[in-house]
Structures are given as C-alpha cells and as structure tokens.
Amino acid sequence: MKRYLVGGAVRDKLLGIQAKDKDYMFVGATPEQLIALGYEQVGKDFPVFLHPTTKQEHALARTETKIGEGYTGFVCHASPEVTLEQDLIRRDLTINAIAEDEQGHLHDPYQGIDDIHAKLLRHVSPAFNEDPLRVLRVARFAARFAHLGFSVAPETLELMTQMSSNGELNHLSPERVWQELSRALMESSPQVFIQVLKQVGALKVILPEVDALYGVPQTKKWHPEVDTGIHIELCLKQGAKLALSLEERFALLCHDLGKAFTPAEVLPGHKGHEQAGIEPTKALSQRLRVPKACQQLALLACEHHLRIHKAQELKASTIVKLFDSCDVWRQPERFERIINVAMADSQGRTGLENTPYPSKAYLLEALTEVQQVQVKDILALGYKGAEIKQQLWLKRVAMVKGFIDKQVE
Structure with missing residues (x-):
C-alpha cells in the first residue's frame, strides 16, 4: 500500500x-x-x-x-x-x-x-473526450494560467472542437455548467475562458447569448474594438483588474446581451439595447440556475449602465428614479456594485482601460446627500398616507438638485 x-x-x-x-x-x-x-x-x-x-x-x-x-x-x-x-x-x-x-x-x-x-495544457489520453465537462475545465485552466503564458495544445483544441460539435455538451447539467462558469469568471484572466470556448465552438452551446455578440459591430468612435464580443472580453479583463466580485463579473458578461437584437438597418448604433438585454439575461440566468444575487445585479446593470455613464447629464428627478429603481434605500452596497459594472464597461474598450470614471464618485456623493432625507422627519411634519411618499420624493429630488447645483458652482 x-x-x-x-x-x-x-x-x-x-x-x-x-x-x-x-x-x-x-x-x-x-x-x-x-x-x-x-x-x-x-x-x-x-x-x-x-x-x-x-x-x-x-x-x-x-x-x-x-x-x-x-x-x-x-x-x-x-x-x-x-x-x-x-x-x-x-x-x-x-x-x-x-x-x-x-x-x-x-x-x-x-x-x-x-x-x-x-506552458501547455494538453490532454492525457483520447479518453479525454468521454467527459464533456472537460471542455469547460480546460477553458477554465486556460483562464487561470494565461498570465503565466500557458495555452491549450493544438491537438487538445482539436479534440475539444470535436466534442463541442458532437452534442455531448448538451448533456451537461445547469448546475455543473454554472459551477465551471462561476469559477472561470473569478480566474485572473476570465476573458480567456470565453475566448477558448469560442475557439472550439462550445460558446454557442453553453452561452449562445454571449456567442451571438461576436460579429455585431459598434460605433468605432465609442468602441475602438468595434466587435461587441471583443468588448465583452475586454470588460471581463477589466473586471479582473478591478478585482470585482462574482456578481459584478457575471453582470459584465450579460450587460450588453441586447446588442445581438439590434436591427441590421440601425447598426452600428444600439439605441434601446439596455431594455433589449433584459430577456436574454433572464433566459441565461434561468437556464443555468444562476444564484439570485447574480441575476438581480446583472438585470439592474443591464438596464441602467448607460444611464450611469451619463450621470452628470441627468436631471435630479432622473437620478432619484435611478436610486428608486436600484432600491438604494435598502441596498446601498449593491448600488455601488452596479456602478462598478458600469465603470468596467466604460474602461473595457480598446485603449481606454485607464480612463477616469467620474460617474462613480458623482453618484455616490449624490446618494450620501439624499440619504439625509429621513421618513421620520416627514412624519414629524404631519404628513399621512400617500402624502408621505410624495413628500419623500420631492425632498429627495430637492436634495439632489442642491447637490447638482453645487457641482456647477
């Protein structure tokens, strides 16, 4: 023994x-x-x-x-x-x-x-192709060790491509796919996981919503990388650089899914892609049985990331609506994570990785100001019923307006 x-x-x-x-x-x-x-x-x-x-x-x-x-x-x-x-x-x-x-x-x-x-990731024997989960595992190891210079051996890539095309990946349970995806997103180079899956034809099986983004053009002025799929890779890379959480990195993966549905005649513009991304984000999350916290953050980031980019252009009432929609009153920490996703999105563009993101400080300062408005103060003034909600809204808007005016001075 x-x-x-x-x-x-x-x-x-x-x-x-x-x-x-x-x-x-x-x-x-x-x-x-x-x-x-x-x-x-x-x-x-x-x-x-x-x-x-x-x-x-x-x-x-x-x-x-x-x-x-x-x-x-x-x-x-x-x-x-x-x-x-x-x-x-x-x-x-x-x-x-x-x-x-x-x-x-x-x-x-x-x-x-x-x-x-x-620095090669190479399969041990032909028996590798008997377990479809290994396609995801190898992609995850590629993401883990990419910073050390590792890559997948050509013969292993070829075998993974065969496995991706023979239907075996369809037998993977949602739980196991999510387990590999969640671990891969937290590796040092999560974008490599997506790149390898794309290279071997597995991305269209495992994450068809993400695969659909490749080849979708964006306006070069705003996105020098042009291709939306490449943009997602850059966002994930930036998310790792910023040491974002799993919830934030999953939201980055999903935040632009709506761009796959932009009509060809309006490309490379993507007006309304935020709302268009809600349903595919839900579909992906439900299919893989993604934890609730990840789903919620992904949906909120999808809906609001463009609005957050333009924070300094928003009216006071629009900012308070944003706060309401994100439920900042009960979950202020989550709102900061939503902003982090927007920041990684903004910096996840070719050549713009180190660009300052003033929206974060601006919105968090506005939130600090508006949190001074307390329900008990409104009750003390004698308001009742629906009046309470109305006065709360008015005072919050007034507080944000005061904050905006101070920024202009």
Whole structure:
C-alpha cells in the first residue's frame, strides 16, 4: 500500500503556487485496510476516505469505463490491482497527472512536467473526450494560467472542437455548467475562458447569448474594438483588474446581451439595447440556475449602465428614479456594485482601460446627500398616507438638485 499526493497540489507546487487543497491517493489498498487505520469512508460513486486526524481526502486508485452519455455516464472500478499509471491516465490534463510519493519523488508517466515547462495544457489520453465537462475545465485552466503564458495544445483544441460539435455538451447539467462558469469568471484572466470556448465552438452551446455578440459591430468612435464580443472580453479583463466580485463579473458578461437584437438597418448604433438585454439575461440566468444575487445585479446593470455613464447629464428627478429603481434605500452596497459594472464597461474598450470614471464618485456623493432625507422627519411634519411618499420624493429630488447645483458652482 502506497500513498501519493496527486492532482492540482503537485502541479501548483511545481509552478510555485500555494495549493489550496491537497488530494491524496492510495495504490494497493482496500477499503477495509483504510477503515482499520481509522479512515472514514464517504461518497457513494467511488471510495473516498477522510484521514482520521487531518480529515484530508484520500481516494483509492481507480479506473473509469464510459457506459452512457454526458459526464455522469461512467462506472468506476477501485481495487488494489489498479496501478498508479492506470489511475493517472484517466485524468484530464498532463499537468494534473503527476504524483508525488511520501519520499518526495515525482511520478510523471505522461510528461506533465515537460508540459509545465512548455506552458501547455494538453490532454492525457483520447479518453479525454468521454467527459464533456472537460471542455469547460480546460477553458477554465486556460483562464487561470494565461498570465503565466500557458495555452491549450493544438491537438487538445482539436479534440475539444470535436466534442463541442458532437452534442455531448448538451448533456451537461445547469448546475455543473454554472459551477465551471462561476469559477472561470473569478480566474485572473476570465476573458480567456470565453475566448477558448469560442475557439472550439462550445460558446454557442453553453452561452449562445454571449456567442451571438461576436460579429455585431459598434460605433468605432465609442468602441475602438468595434466587435461587441471583443468588448465583452475586454470588460471581463477589466473586471479582473478591478478585482470585482462574482456578481459584478457575471453582470459584465450579460450587460450588453441586447446588442445581438439590434436591427441590421440601425447598426452600428444600439439605441434601446439596455431594455433589449433584459430577456436574454433572464433566459441565461434561468437556464443555468444562476444564484439570485447574480441575476438581480446583472438585470439592474443591464438596464441602467448607460444611464450611469451619463450621470452628470441627468436631471435630479432622473437620478432619484435611478436610486428608486436600484432600491438604494435598502441596498446601498449593491448600488455601488452596479456602478462598478458600469465603470468596467466604460474602461473595457480598446485603449481606454485607464480612463477616469467620474460617474462613480458623482453618484455616490449624490446618494450620501439624499440619504439625509429621513421618513421620520416627514412624519414629524404631519404628513399621512400617500402624502408621505410624495413628500419623500420631492425632498429627495430637492436634495439632489442642491447637490447638482453645487457641482456647477
């Protein structure tokens, strides 16, 4: 019985990255042996055991046989006869198929170390195409390691393209797609995830609403990159640069979905694209069962990002309407996130990445001013019923107007 450190922990160690989790594997062991040593068995699909003290996961070496469609159509076989090489060959990428024994010796039967040096994401074996989720995983790893110079090997891109065209991606559950998408959006280069999926033909299957943006022109004066799909990539890149949250990055992905519906005769203009983007944002969110907080922020950013860009041109009443629509009275922190999305949108244009975005300070200062208006003060004046709401509106507008007048002075 031998124990090995496997997977991402070994890869990250070789890359000089602090590993978040450590996965271990036993070769030549039985469940009974591990239970006798105090390990606790968990998991139904294949034997996984928790260390008696550290609670770190330990799996038995296993093989997998494809028997059905999708990423769940596998039968796992774990036994003492399964070798280290047999277990590692079922893994997705060579850089994830390296093991380290308890003496610190590396076991690399599929040249993962060479691929780390070459900065290549390459599949271990043809069995890669048996699991459609790996198309998304490789794109996510490309997004994670792009800043280190990694790229996907040509032969792996070719295999991913075949998998994208054969219908296997349609068998992925919404939950697993969202899991990969949400993790990819939080990588250091989330735009690379979209680029790789586009390159292999998977984007039109997984995110057809985003895929539809490629080839849609925008006015060059405002968007030097012209192509709306490229603009989304630049926005995601800017979102990572600004260290935005998952909710904000998802909103960036969705904020211009309406541009795919602009009639050809009015291109490259996109008047009304904010409202046109509401339904496709809802459709994407519902299909992937996106968490409510992400959905809400995406819908609000979609509807209001253009208005936020023009904040300093807005009338006081329009700003208060914006505050009402975004429910700033109960969720002021969320309003700042909506502004962050608009800022990344504005800066997510070729050559404009470092352009100041005065709308953010302007609107947040206006909000600070208007928050001084309290309902209790209106009640103290004797107003009742519908009068309360009317007076609250009037005083808020007056407060914002006073703020605007001070900016002009």
